[in-house]
Structure formats: structure tokens, C-alpha cells
Amino acid sequence: MSLRLSTVILPVRPWHEGGRDQWRRAEELGFHTAYSYDHLSWRSFRDLPWFGAIPTLTAAAAATERLRLGTLVTSPNFRHPVTLAKELMTLDDISGGRVSLGIGAGTSGFDATVLGQDPWTPRERADRFAEFLTLLDRLLTEPAVSARGAYYSADEARNVPGCVQRPRLPFAVAATGPRGLKLTAALGQAWVTTGDPKLYEDGTPEQSLESLRGQSSRLDKALAEAGRDTSSIERILLTGFTPERNTLLRSVDAFVDFAGRHQELGFTELVIHAPIPDSDFAADERVFEEIATEGLAQLAR
Numbered sequence: 001m002s003l004r005l006s007t008v009i010l011p012v013r014p015w016h017e018g019g020r021d022q023w024r025r026a027e028e029l030g031f032h033t034a035y036s037y038d039h040l041s042w043r044s045f046r047d048l049p050w051f052g053a054i055p056t057l058t059a060a061a062a063a064t065e066r067l068r069l070g071t072l073v074t075s076p077n078f079r080h081p082v083t084l085a086k087e088l089m090t091l092d093d094i095s096g097g098r099v100s101l102g103i104g105a106g107t108s109g110f111d112a113t114v115l116g117q118d119p120w121t122p123r124e125r126a127d128r129f130a131e132f133l134t135l136l137d138r139l140l141t142e143p144a145v146s147a148r149g150a151y152y153s154a155d156e157a158r159n160v161p162g163c164v165q166r167p168r169l170p171f172a173v174a175a176t177g178p179r180g181l182k183l184t185a186a187l188g189q190a191w192v193t194t195g196d197p198k199l200y201e202d203g204t205p206e207q208s209l210e211s212l213r214g215q216s217s218r219l220d221k222a223l224a225e226a227g228r229d230t231s232s233i234e235r236i237l238l239t240g241f242t243p244e245r246n247t248l249l250r251s252v253d254a255f256v257d258f259a260g261r262h263q264e265l266g267f268t269e270l271v272i273h274a275p276i277p278d279s280d281f282a283a284d285e286r287v288f289e290e291i292a293t294e295g296l297a298q299l300a301r
Contacts, residue, residue, distance in 0.1 A: 004269045005296055006033040008072055010276060011051040015059055023060040027067040029292035035072035041110045054087050061095035068098045072238060073174045075106030076132040078115055082157045085139035088169060089159050097164035102192055104174030105129035126179050137187050140168035172236055181219050185226035190234035191219055194241040208242045209261060216266055236269040237262055249283040255291045256299050
């Protein structure tokens with residue numbers, strides 16, 4: 001598979017103060033997909049402007065024509081499958097079938113307790129995620145759904161006329177553990193990883209590559225057990241969380257070197273963060289745009 005380049009636009013800019021222009025510029029630069037985090041707040045941005053993902057993506061759908069759009073990632077932390085399915089069906093309609101859902105089990109961050117609940121254990125997150133995604137799949141493919149689960153239920157939930165994309169919009173499942181990878185193999189059209197978080201501070205690029213190779217191998221095993229070909233799923237790396245995070249966007253050459261090494265591992269899509277000054281995602285806007293327009297062409301030479 002050829003390598004695609006996408007971006008993440010964090011929802012930090014008011015729509016009429018640069019937000020709309022940023023999504024339009026992502027389309028002009030030729031990115032395959034522009035994603036947004038689906039959080040209510042996030043790390044160092046907690047006390048700064050931060051807007052909702054679904055309304056932002058809806059506005060972006062109306063402001064663009066070709067650019068694919070998506071979350072990276074949604075989680076069960078503050079969402080319910082019934083209401084999320086309705087919002088996604090609507091967004092898929094407004095965008096003309098340009099939406100992908102990045103989705104994962106969630107973490108123990110701000111979103112995990114914002115509704116007043118105690119944070120879930122890793123086991124409970126995994127249990128909830130499996131039930132959440134299985135029900136969401138039904139809600140997006142069947143016109144009427146009733147289900148009773150341990151965590152999520154639906155009573156004659158209607159989603160007519162369904163998604164523009166058939167049988168539903170694609171799921172890009174974020175997972176590294178055995179249960180998550182099994183779920184990816186069962187329901188995913190794509191797999192998402194950020195690498196090994198244990199290597200974030202002190203790991204080396206070589207260690208990161210080896211860890212990613214192991215994750216990909218475990219995905220291959222899960223796909224084989226599900227009766228799927230290993231080439232039947234897209235493999236997405238959300239960059240910015242591997243040991244190269246501080247050098248990746250310093251130059252086109254640095255990006256090309258990174259991209260080539262990860263393409264060799266079988267990744268089909270790399271996602272880079274749009275620069276945000278004075279943050280973990282600070283970068284030279286000019287270099288970012290050069291990477292968008294020249295990086296993959298240079299890699300192909």
C-alpha cells in the first residue's frame with residue numbers, strides 16, 4: 001500500500017478567528033485526512049480554549065469539499081453509542097461520506113472523571129470499549145436496534161437513512177493489547193497506534209521501531225485468527241509521541257527519513273500535528289507546509 005499523509009488540527013482556535021481557515025488550508029495542502037482530538041479538555045490545554053470535536057468537524061465538512069475528516073480518537077469516557085451514532089450518521093451526510101471514526105478505550109485523564117464518575121480500571125475500560133464498539137457497529141448498520149448490555153443499552157434506536165458510506169463509515173481502532181487488537185480485527189477498517197508510551201521520554205528511535213514492529217505483528221496474528229488478510233486493514237501512526245517527536249517536523253529531510261522507516265514497517269498513513277505555538281506541538285509553519293506538499297514526493301524518489 002502507498003503511504004498517505006494526514007494531519008491533526010486540535011480544536012483550539014475559534015472558528016471565525018482562524019479555525020475555518022486552518023481546515024481549508026489542510027485541504028489546499030493535499031492532506032488525505034484532517035482529524036481532531038475528541039476530548040473535553042486535554043493536558044496542557046485544559047485551561048485554554050478548546051472546542052467540541054463533532055461540531056468542529058461538522059463545520060469543517062461544510063467548509064471543505066475533498067478532505068476526509070475524523071476523530072483521533074473518540075472514547076467511551078463521556079459518550080454513549082446511541083447518541084454518538086446519530087451524530088456520526090449526520091456528519092457523514094453533511095460531509096458527503098468523508099468521515100472516519102478513530103476510536104479507542106480511553107484513558108484515565110480529565111475526560112475519565114469529568115461527568116463525576118470514578119475512573120474506570122483498565123479491565124473495565126476494555127470491557128466497556130468492547131461493548132461500546134459492538135453496539136455502535138450495529139447502530140450504524142441497522143435501521144432499528146434494541147440491545148441490553150452490562151454498560152450500554154438501546155431501545156428501538158433508529159438511524160434512518162444510515163451512513164452515506166456503506167455499510168457504515170470506517171472505524172479506525174486504537175489498540176495495542178490483545179483484547180483491543182482482537183476488536184480491531186473484528187470491526188476495524190484501520191488500526192491506530194501512537195507507539196510505546198514507555199519510550200516517550202527516554203527511548204531511542206530504534207527501540208520505538210522494534211516496539212511498533214511487535215505491535216504490528218500482534219495485529220497480524222489477530223487478523224489471521226479472525227480470518228482476515230493482513231493487507232485488509234489500514235495502519236495509522238499518530239506521530240508526536242515517539243522518541244523523534246522533537247525532530248520530526250524540523251525539516252523535510254527529517255520527516256522523509258522518519259516516514260521511510262515507518263513505511264517499511266507497513267504503515268499506510270502518518271498523521272502529523274498542525275503547529276500550535278507555545279505548546280508540545282510547536283513547529284515552524286513553513287516547514288510543516290513543505291512537508292505536506294513535498295514530503296511524500298521526496299520519499300518516492
